[in-house]
Structures are given as C-alpha cells and as structure tokens.
Amino acid sequence: MFASGASEVRERPDTVGWRSVATAIHSMRQLPMPMLLTVVSSDCEPLWVDFSTGRYYWERPLTAMPEQPGGVTVYSQPIEAGNPPYPWVAWRAMDPLLWQIGRYAFGTDRATWMRPGDRYALQRWPNLTEIPHSTEEIRMIATLANGYLTAQELGLLTGADEPTAQRVLNMLSLMGAVKPAGGPLAPPAVVAKVQAEPQQAAAASTSNFGFFSRLRDKMGGR
Amino acid sequence: MAEHVILVVGPMGAGKTTAISALSDIDTIRTEAVNTERDVVDKATTTVALDYGEIELSPNEKIRLYGVPGQKRFDFMWSILKQRAVGMIVLVKNDAEDPVGDLVAFFDEFREIHERGGVVVGITHSDLAPRPTTYEYQQIVAERYPSALAPVFTVDPRSRDQLVVMLSVLAANVDSRAMFLAR
Structure with missing residues (x-):
C-alpha cells in the first residue's frame, strides 16, 4: 500500500489544539507527491487525511470535534499514486474537515502561512x-x-x-x-x-x- | 412591486420540479405530460412547459421561480426567460450519461446570466454517482468561463434547507457583484 522506502514515519512534536495539524495540512497540500496524514490525539480517535483523493476518515462525526484536542501528534508518509490507503473504510470529502479545523486552529489570529496585509x-x-x-x-x-x-x-x-x-x-x-x-x-x-x-x-x-x-x-x- | 426572476434549469430528471415545490410559498403551478424520451430518462412524466413558484419576501417584493423545460425542443422558451432573469440555478444529474456535457450546454445557453454572477450549480444524485466531484465541476467551469466564479454544491432537490443555501448564495453573489460594480 505504501510507497517503497516509506516505512520511515516522521513524528512531529506533541501539541495542544489544531494549529500544528493545520500547518501540516497546508504544507502537505503544496507537495507534488501523494501523502497520507495521520493525526493522533489523547482526546479522540486517529484521523487520516488522504491528499491524493482529497478525503479523510475519522470515526468521530465532525459535530463532535474538540476545539482543543490534547496530546496531538501528526505523522506524514508518502503513499502510492492510484492506490489509496485503507480502501475498506468509509472515506469522506475533505472540505468539511478542513473548514472545521480552520475554524479552531488559529482562533481569530492569522494562520501561520498568511502574511499581514496580503490580499x-x-x-x-x-x-x-x-x-x-x-x-x-x-x-x-x-x-x-x-x-x-x-x-x-x-x-x-x-x-x-x-x-x-x-x-x-x-x-x-x-x-x-x-x-x-x-x-x-x-x-x-x-x-x-x-x-x-x-x-x-x-x-x-x-x-x-x-x-x-x-x-x-x-x-x-x- | 419588486420582482426577482430566477430560473431553475437542467436536464430531464435532475429535480427541477421538486426543487421549486420545496422552495415555493404557493402550490407550484406544474405542467407535466407523458415523457416521449423514455430511452433518455425512465420517468413517466416530465416538464414540458414552465413550472412556476413564488417566494414572497415582503408585500412589495417577490421571487418568481421558473422551472425551464429540460428538453432541447423547448429552447424557444429559454431565450424569452433569460432576458428577465436575475439568476439561475442549474441542476445537474450526476448519474446521467454525460453530466459535464449537460452543464456546459446550459452554461453556453445562459451565458449572460452567468456573466452577471447569478448562477449556482447543484449536483443531484451524487449519492448514486460520486464523480465528477464538485471540485472537478468547478475546475471545468473556471477553465471554460473564467469571467465569473460559479458555486457548485451537491444538493438533494427534496431538501428545502439545501435549496435555501443555494438560493442564498445566489442572492449574495448578485448583491456582491452589484456592490463591486457600483459607481
């Protein structure tokens, strides 16, 4: 399922809230290769985001998304193009997830990748x-x-x-x-x-x- | 009396009549007849003339909703109605043989309404056919018609809430465009 040589999973520091997740998602969207993001939190079930198909899987409904999840760790790994991971789970379109993460991640501060005064x-x-x-x-x-x-x-x-x-x-x-x-x-x-x-x-x-x-x-x- | 004419267009079986019924304050005036194109859509009746509904915003302001016949042989009606229309809801049946072709045909026919910023696209039957996705439709529309950004939403034409979202976006787009163009 995963691209050869993809067994090394990079771990990012634990954090509280969605800020690190949003920043990881934004940077991953810029990458030309298909990637899978896994978010693990002490407060909720693992979340998978497949950028190759623009979908996510989470057992939890978005209406139950915590505003400030604790112990958040974000993992990223390349995946094979045309071979989406975990085909047996019910993946859903990514937009509603990103909309909700975007709402919570930075509050009313500017997102880390945006610059003041930009249009x-x-x-x-x-x-x-x-x-x-x-x-x-x-x-x-x-x-x-x-x-x-x-x-x-x-x-x-x-x-x-x-x-x-x-x-x-x-x-x-x-x-x-x-x-x-x-x-x-x-x-x-x-x-x-x-x-x-x-x-x-x-x-x-x-x-x-x-x-x-x-x-x-x-x-x-x- | 201020009036806003909004067209609901789309191919046969996309849900135009259902959508107008869900939105209208009055009993929809509906004209149906035997479908002579059963090889295209397996539906006993289809719209052959205008469906009509109304939304009264105030005693002095009304939205008139016209469901425009889906079959090409009724296109003489399109040219009459599009001159009066402030906006248009295009319903596309995602499990049709060529849904992208259907969308493009209606955009071409009603191009001037699109250029006024008054078009919203609703993709129906996406539970039966998940692709093309809304994202793919938006890319096609943006490439072919770069002058205005058309919203593309999935919609169940029986859902009043979803149709209200579509109509609201259409109204906000019309208002916003007028604000930017005002001298």
Whole structure:
C-alpha cells in the first residue's frame, strides 16, 4: 500500500489544539507527491487525511470535534499514486474537515502561512450544502468572489469585525479555496468608497446585501 | 412591486420540479405530460412547459421561480426567460450519461446570466454517482468561463434547507457583484 522506502514515519512534536495539524495540512497540500496524514490525539480517535483523493476518515462525526484536542501528534508518509490507503473504510470529502479545523486552529489570529496585509480572492466555492456556516460567512465568501481583499477590507465591506474576517480567510485558505494576489495590488474601488465615508460603512454593508438579507430573513438561516 | 426572476434549469430528471415545490410559498403551478424520451430518462412524466413558484419576501417584493423545460425542443422558451432573469440555478444529474456535457450546454445557453454572477450549480444524485466531484465541476467551469466564479454544491432537490443555501448564495453573489460594480 505504501510507497517503497516509506516505512520511515516522521513524528512531529506533541501539541495542544489544531494549529500544528493545520500547518501540516497546508504544507502537505503544496507537495507534488501523494501523502497520507495521520493525526493522533489523547482526546479522540486517529484521523487520516488522504491528499491524493482529497478525503479523510475519522470515526468521530465532525459535530463532535474538540476545539482543543490534547496530546496531538501528526505523522506524514508518502503513499502510492492510484492506490489509496485503507480502501475498506468509509472515506469522506475533505472540505468539511478542513473548514472545521480552520475554524479552531488559529482562533481569530492569522494562520501561520498568511502574511499581514496580503490580499486574497476566492478561487472556488466550498460546498456549503455540506458545511455548517453562518449568514455572515456566506456574505464574506460572496464578497471574496468579486475581488482581492485584506481581512480588514473584507470586514469593512461585510460589516464583520477584522478578527472574524481573518478567521474566515484562515478557513478558506486551509481548504485551498482562496488565492493570494500575485503582487502588490490596489484595493478595489468599492473599498476606497466605503473608507471615504466611515460613518456609513456599517449601513453600507447591510444595504449592499439587501436582497440576500431579506431572503435569509424570510427563509431562515443563521 | 419588486420582482426577482430566477430560473431553475437542467436536464430531464435532475429535480427541477421538486426543487421549486420545496422552495415555493404557493402550490407550484406544474405542467407535466407523458415523457416521449423514455430511452433518455425512465420517468413517466416530465416538464414540458414552465413550472412556476413564488417566494414572497415582503408585500412589495417577490421571487418568481421558473422551472425551464429540460428538453432541447423547448429552447424557444429559454431565450424569452433569460432576458428577465436575475439568476439561475442549474441542476445537474450526476448519474446521467454525460453530466459535464449537460452543464456546459446550459452554461453556453445562459451565458449572460452567468456573466452577471447569478448562477449556482447543484449536483443531484451524487449519492448514486460520486464523480465528477464538485471540485472537478468547478475546475471545468473556471477553465471554460473564467469571467465569473460559479458555486457548485451537491444538493438533494427534496431538501428545502439545501435549496435555501443555494438560493442564498445566489442572492449574495448578485448583491456582491452589484456592490463591486457600483459607481
């Protein structure tokens, strides 16, 4: 099942929380070879993430994911392309797992791989019918679909505070759903417009999403 | 009275009629007839004219949902409706013979709605056919139509909650696009 020479498993230091897991996932997504990540914690069952197929296996439902697991150790090992590991278990799509890890890993701090002031834009929508989300998060994702923004600008346009906007950027970045701007980029015109009238910024963020807000009021949704 | 016309399109058997029924405030006005294409979809009846539903947002604001016939021979209706539409939900049946071809055909036909940022794609029957995945669909759409980013979700057309998510995303996209384009 595992690639030849893959018997050496590298062990990482024990930690508390999802930070080390998120950092390992992000770095592994950059690797060109197929990898399997195993997370062991004193608080829950082993978690496997197969980057070759974009799936994970965990006996525990995501709704029971601890916010701060203890004694976390992360193992990584290369696997054979086209020969996914453990075919007898029920693997599931990875997005909901990464969304949840991204929510807990850094709180409202910036993810370790993101730089202050960098602008991000959406490059694919997460599958929101399978991911628990809030109205505010839909608003932020739709905003990122239309321009490159910093966390501060994202908050400004959507009426969210900057730490909340940063957390959503962390979650989307861990999933590979946002891309950073390739270089220095001026803010979109709408940002300058709202910044020029700060007293109207909060009202603008509501009125800018009028159709959406009225629909959520009518149909429900957090 | 403010009105928002939203089309629900997709091939035969994708769940358009079911989806409109799940969302509509009123009893859906439904026109069905005997399916003459049983070799394509084994379904006794299919939509041959418009399905229609409504969502009343306020006494002065309404969403009109039109289920557009899936068969190509009814495409004369598409051109009439797409001029009025602010958005579109495309339902793709993942266990169809060529689901990617179906999606591309509807995107081509309704390109101007897509370019206005008002399209959401729902993949139905993914429990029967897990591939193509939402990720694979998004890559295909992004390569062929780079001007706007289309959300692609898995959906059970009987699930009102999932359809509300799709409709909400469509509305948020329309609002967001208008905000960025406003002078």
